[in-house]
Structure formats: structure tokens, C-alpha cells
Amino acid sequence: MSSTITTEQRNSELARRFYAELVTGPHPELLEEFVAEDAVDEASGGTGGREDFRAHLAWIAESVGGVTATAVDTVAEGDRVVVFWRIEGVHKGDLFGVPATGRRFAGHSVSTITFRDGKVVRYRVLPDRLGIIQQLGALG
Template structure:
């Protein structure tokens, strides 16, 4: 698989799966044994089901979520995605009940591929900025 194809799958993960809610694409994008290294392992399922839970949780917390890819870097079987999240905090997020406040923050994700599918996903969101925006942490 070419680096350009990996980058395109990574972009579509954010633009189509996260923003548009097209979770049926996870069947194509994510390996059955894929892992989401972003969340405590005891709290999520493995494979596509775990990715589905991650996306569903985000879209419940921020129903109008918009994920915009701002840059992609790739080498070998890995893609680094720089992306921006925007939306309205309506449901519980990191222990904070919905506030109705707008959030905007940058995130960086590392995606590892095997045989044209994602086998590991890790995201580093700017939690501090988001927690400040929803009033959970003083500015």
C-alpha cells in the first residue's frame, strides 16, 4: 500500500467517520484486531467495535463535531495526523457534564497500518484547552 493511500484513509477517518458519522466505513478502514491506544484499555472493546465506541462517544459528547485535518505526515506504515476539533459540548466529556459551550482545539494522532487497514490508533488531544473552554479548569 502506498503512503498516499494511507494518508487518504487517515483523512477519511476524520472527515467521513468522525464528522459525518459514517461508522460503516470502519469495516474497511480498521483491522478486526485493531487497537485504540487513546483510551484506558479496561473501558473499551478491541477491534472495530472499540473504534465504533470511541466515535459514538465523541459524537454523543459533541453531536455537531467537526474534525478538520490540517496536515498529514507519513512514512512506512505510520501516518501522523494533525487535526482540529470543533463543536458544541452537549454530553459528558472526560467526566464533565454537557455545558452547551463551543469547543475548538487541536489534536495529533498516530495511526499505524497493516495490510491496508488501521491496526493502532493513538490520539493526543489538547485536553487542557477543551477543559478550559467548558469551564472545568480555570484559565
């Protein structure tokens, strides 16, 4: 039996670690380990590079206290991984236009992460904004 790990398995494990080690906390000191210098974080709306990821992590830290981000499932093909993940924490700052409520919430997101040489080069996320906003009591 072969113990060779495939590119897909390696990238899926990196994606899981991305959420567990980098986003949970968050831990921006791990950016160089996980993110290529020329990476693009499409969620940040920036111009590219690790600083966009740093800004995204800072926004999470300002918005969500005690954040836990967990990859629930992954689907990988080649250099791309689709991650179904869950975020949990306390709403402590502006989140999707809703001022801090102090409420606990849990939300689901789907992300696409592209890897090159074991590092993230492109990140795209589709969060369940409506579900989160409802939990924060911002809708009717």
C-alpha cells in the same frame, strides 16, 4: 513523469478520510471500510477490535454535537501516519470529566495511525484536553 502513488501518500489520504468520513458525523457504518477486524484503538481503553472503535465513535457522538474532525496536516513514513487534526462541535455530554455545557469548542489533537493493507490496525491520540476544558469554562 510517474503517477505512481507511494505507500505514504496512500496512507496519508486514508488518514484524512478517516477523520472526514468516519469521525465527522460520526459514521460507524464505515468501520469495516477503514478499520481492520483486529485493530487496536488505544484511546478507547478496550481489548482490541472494531468494537473499541465503535465505542470511541459512540463516545464522540454522545459528547460532541455537530462534530467536525479535520486532518490539518499529516506526516507519513511507511505504514505509520502522524495526523495533526482539529475537532469542532457543541459540548453536549461528558467530555474529559466536564458535564455538558452547550458551548461550542474547537480543539487540536495529534494521532498516530498505523495501517496494514489499507486499513487502520493501531490508533493512538493525544488530545489537547486542557485547551478544550478551558473553552468549556471548567477551569477558574
